[in-house]
Amino acid sequence: MEKAPKSLRLHIGLFGRTNTGKSSYLNMITGQSVSITSPFCGTTTDVVEKTMELLPLGPVVFLDTAGMDDTSPLGITRVEKTKKALASSDIALLILENGIWSEYEQTLLDACTLQKTPVILIVNKIDQAPPDGKWLERLQSFSVPVLVASCCDGNRERYIMDLKKALIELYPEDYLSSDSILCDLLPPTKDDLPLVVLIVPVDMQAPKGRLILPQVQSIRDCLDHNAAVSVVTSEDYPRFLTMLNTLPDLVVCDSQVVDQMVKDTPPSVACTTFSILFSRFKGNIEVLAEGSGRLSNLREGDAVLIAEACSHHPMQDDIGRVKIPRWIEENCGPGILIDSCAGKDYPTDLEKYSLIIHCGGCTLTRREMLWRIEQARAKHIPITNYGIAISVLRGVVERTLSPFPDALLAYKKTLIAVDSKDLG
Template sequence: MDSTPRGNRLHIAIFGRRNAGKSSLINALTDQDIAVVSNVPGTTTDPVYKAMELLPVGPVVIIDTAGIDDTGDLGQLRVQRSIDVLNKADLVLLVIDAGTGVTEFEEDIVRRCQEKKLPAIVVLNKIDTHPVTEQELADTKEKLGLEPVAVSALTKQGIGELKIAIVKNAPPSWDDQTIVGDLLNPGDLAVLVVPIDLAAPKGRLILPQVQTIRDILDHDAMAYVVKERELKECISTLNKKPKIVITDSQAFLKADADTPPDVLLTSFSILFARYKGDLETLVAGAKAIERLKPGDKVLIAEACTHHRMEDDIGTVKIPRWLRQIVGGELDFHWSSGHRFPADLSDFKLVVHCGACMINRREMLSRIMQVQQAGVPIVNYGVCIAYVQGILRRALSPFPMLQEMLDDVE
């Protein structure tokens, strides 16, 4: 992900008056000291671009700008250079010192953002020295027409809420990304393992399978679709080995046994963990499975509602596998559709579906909500691969995550 081109990154521009805490906010968001912080107004003189990972949002370019209230001839040049950044930004964070409130400078930036149809988030900073009241929040919203997020860049209070706001306010084009196409070259062959059982809808494939096929074709590669018992014969009769085998998670063990070791192997659910969420966080969460103890509270969350079959994956199979690992009973809870518990603090693990029925913003919001509660989260595909002992193999398309898994282990 470090090689993501700048043009494919979400560009987040930080605006505000001098000494509003813009550079400190960048450091708090990224959990790094990448911006120079000083009590002297005007430390940042020209826009500074920094390409990096903002977890769990993904690859971004953070743009630190000069104070919009800079003075003098040179100061006005700096302000204009900052204003020009609006032509490059995907999202604006307007930082306001909570102790000074809204001025004409902030109103001007909001007006410019509205003219450009550019999403913006108002950030009331320094609440560690000036705690804001509900009335102050309401007044800020009334003046600027935007819901403010109250934070302290110094103590990092409210930074989690700000990240959620970034995800929710990012432009629609931000989450346009591939499912598997970036792993394939034109002419490559992908074999898709699609079990046809009682849970399979009659006359059609499920949405992740259809979307994956379309993504393969969009990248000028080829797709073979087989049932699990036909995979071995399919590979043996091909003139060339496939680049990748993508399987339904429930057929992982069979697919692993029949896929040559020099062929990439993963599942639809793992691909969707990356496509719709944050695969790195979900892989890290898998280790929490080993720490579960009998009686622990586990949430199994699905983004849609559907008719459950006799051997349903979410209510029967995954609970059974987790009980086998724990060696005892667990306190399972379920949520489905748009219902997602507000209080997650009592859970020891959240197991989420592949999120094919919600967008990436909502899935990332859920992941961050779980993280704020201090609870590990994993998705169906990662969980199944882990409990079946083949997670490392299932991450073969992502060697960096294999290394991360080795470090965690």
């Protein structure tokens, strides 16, 4: 469990005013000095992450944030990071100063309600003074769990139990019954095992000695659902097909070789890409398919944001920085401005873009990816994903989206809308 990828861990964010003891509370719960603490305001300057196994919940990651009332010179940057941490939290712990409930706390609670993030209110430092009964009653009227805590009164075990109990009550359903990445696309099993073929590149850009997360998770998904899975390189794929007695039930490839896969795969066999699978697993495939329609009418001067959720050193012929821009130019003509961002730095000024093309987001939680999609939608900016965009640009989208009829329909509807707008 200690090795569970961060994106599959329950994200628990700690929020509150500066110096309410968020870091001390986290240190008390984890039993370690994860965050630096001091009596001075603004000691936590960045989001501090701590992964741990919190039984019986399983693998979690705590996000210790700077207070949103941070008015120090670097405060604005910290507050932005804290807001992003709120967007990626599955559950928020709002740490309170005894006796204080002001507009600040109400705003945080309202933000959680708006984002449908479950909240636990924690009255900290009760060793300094017992909380006033009337004030506690007010907190309880918000219909969210209210806990009390102290880092120095010797009741650590009790506070940990209280927190675990509250977390279990609020545990988001999608963590209890996680969706399959691809196995629901397979025919129901009779006597034979369904067969999935994964085409993975083993080239300069592939990490040495290992597979990347979407590939590993897809293999595990097949094993979890009693499907046989074969992994081949794109060069070996045609020869591998000739060795089989029966055709595969599903073929999945890296987006960069999608046109080759479509060419080599018999028309009766369903095929798609890892990135498209992740557009559904992490995000909203219909919305992302709809967004890809914008590729058909990009014009000179339009700006496109290419967003990746992890940062890596760009290699020669990098997919996000070189290949997608090149394919956009080939399809849409010159003069389209391309910006890129990586890691946690998802921009807030999205309105300047005509289209956002996001990677599969395998290192993000589903909640965080959905939040990114929502940020674009709130500003009416079409957003799509690498796999869908590349399939459109390579002319094979009808094939790679065919396992997802609703998404294919969403894509086609946008095309019709774009056509009639252009005619009109």
